Amino acid sequence: CDWYNPVKGHAQYSLRDPRRDRKAGRIWRIIPKKAKLDSAPKIAVASITELLDHLKSPHYRTRYWAKRELRRKPAEEVLTSLTAWTAKQRISLHLLESLWLHQAFDQPNVELLEKLIRSENHLVAASAFGPLRFWALKIPPAKSLSLLSYGISHPSQHVRREAVLCASYLVPSHSNRRSSLITPSSLINTLAPILEQESDTHLAYAISTSLNSSALKPHWQNSRHAPAITKALVDFKKSNKLKPNTKNANEAS
Numbered sequence: 654c655d656w657y658n659p660v661k662g663h664a665q666y667s668l669r670d671p672r673r674d675r676k677a678g679r680i681w682r683i684i685p686k687k688a689k690l691d692s693a694p695k696i697a698v699a700s701i702t703e704l705l706d707h708l709k710s711p712h713y714r715t716r717y718w719a720k721r722e723l724r725r726k727p728a729e730e731v732l733t734s735l736t737a738w739t740a741k742q743r744i745s746l747h748l749l750e751s752l753w754l755h756q757a758f759d760q761p762n763v764e765l766l767e768k769l770i771r772s773e774n775h776l777v778a779a780s781a782f783g784p785l786r787f788w789a790l791k792i793p794p795a796k797s798l799s800l801l802s803y804g805i806s807h808p809s810q811h812v813r814r815e816a817v818l819c820a821s822y823l824v825p826s827h828s829n830r831r832s833s834l835i836t837p838s839s840l841i842n843t844l845a846p847i848l849e850q851e852s853d854t855h856l857a858y859a860i861s862t863s864l865n866s867s868a869l870k871p872h873w874q875n876s877r878h879a880p881a882i883t884k885a886l887v888d889f890k891k892s893n894k895l896k897p898n899t900k901n902a903n904e905a906s
Contacts, residue, residue, distance in 0.1 A: 696722050701731055705738045708750040720754060728758045745769065745777045752784055761788040763796060770800050775809035782815040786822040794834045797823065798843050805847045813847055814859040820844055826868035837872035844869075845878045848885045857889040 660672045684690060694707055696718045707719035723731050731754070739751040739762075752769055755762045766788070769781035782804055789797045801823070804816025824833050824840055847860060863869060864882055873882050 694719075701726060701734045702738070705734060708754070709744075709747050716750065720750075720757065723754060724757050728760070732758060732760055739765065745772050745774050749777055749780055752781060756784040756787065759787075761791045763788075763792055766792075767796075767800060770803060775807070775812050778804070778807065779809070779811040779815040782812075782819040786819045789823045789835065790831060790833060794836075794839075797835060798839060801840075802843050802846075805844060806850075810851070810853060810856045813850065813852075814856045817844060817847055817856075817860050817863045821863040821866040821868045824868050824872070826866060837869075838876065841869070841873045841876055841878055845881070848881055852889065857892075861886055861889050 658672075658674045660666045660670050660674075666673070682690075691712065694710075694715055696704070696707070699707070699719075699722070701723065704719045704723050707715050710716055710719075735751060735754060739748065742748050742751065748765060749769055752762065752765050755765065761784075766781060766784060770778050770785070772778045772781070785792075785797065785800060801816055801820060804812050804819070807813055807816070820840060820843070823835050824837050825831060844864075852860060864873065864886065873879055
């Protein structure tokens with residue numbers, strides 16, 4: 654996009670707009686003085702081990718293309734190499750990349766999952782709840798609830814936010830027909846302590862959307878937690894000025 658042109662490359666303007674400059678333009682690449690640009694890695698010809706090492710790159714696009722290339726390769730070959738590669742890693746961000754690659758192949762690594770959820774880095778811990786959403790059917794219910802309980806009571810609101818959002822994926826709903834070994838009552842009991850902690854706007858919104866989801870709402874409305882949850886949801890609307898939830902497809906029809 655050339656900001657010196659009267660028409661930018663966005664959808665607000667017709668492609669046939671006569672003001673478009675079709676002959677010239679500027680491409681800016683700004684770097685610090687005396688800095689050296691990294692050369693682009695050769696992803697297509699890289700071995701599995703080389704691709705795994707690219708997951709340690711500080712550049713997002715390098716990690717993204719490496720993971721895309723790894724997903725195209727035979728799962729057994731990648732997972733064998735990944736196990737050995739993961740054992741050598743000590744940095745939590747690199748281990749998180751390993752966890753996400755396990756998720757890409759839908760191969761739960763419970764030991765790694767628990768290690769990262771209990772990480773001292775709260776952002777890593779929050780990120781690790783993503784795979785738990787989709788692995789709950791393959792993990793013993795007691796383990797899933799234990800990890801969820803840890804996240805729900807975590808001192809970081811980032812972690813609590815991801816944990817409560819994860820909870821709405823762990824039991825069936827109108828959009829998630831998969832059966833679950835986790836009982837709704839045990840899930841609601843695990844979630845309840847989150848209402849006893851401070852919640853900023855983002856966490857309050859996450860709690861409200863999760864508890865009002867079709868997966869969870871029918872189960873807490875008639876539970877012993879109903880008065881506390883109802884009061885908390887009302888308080889969230891007042892203190893955080895939350896907008897009413899929009900209707901889902903079933904409610905709108």
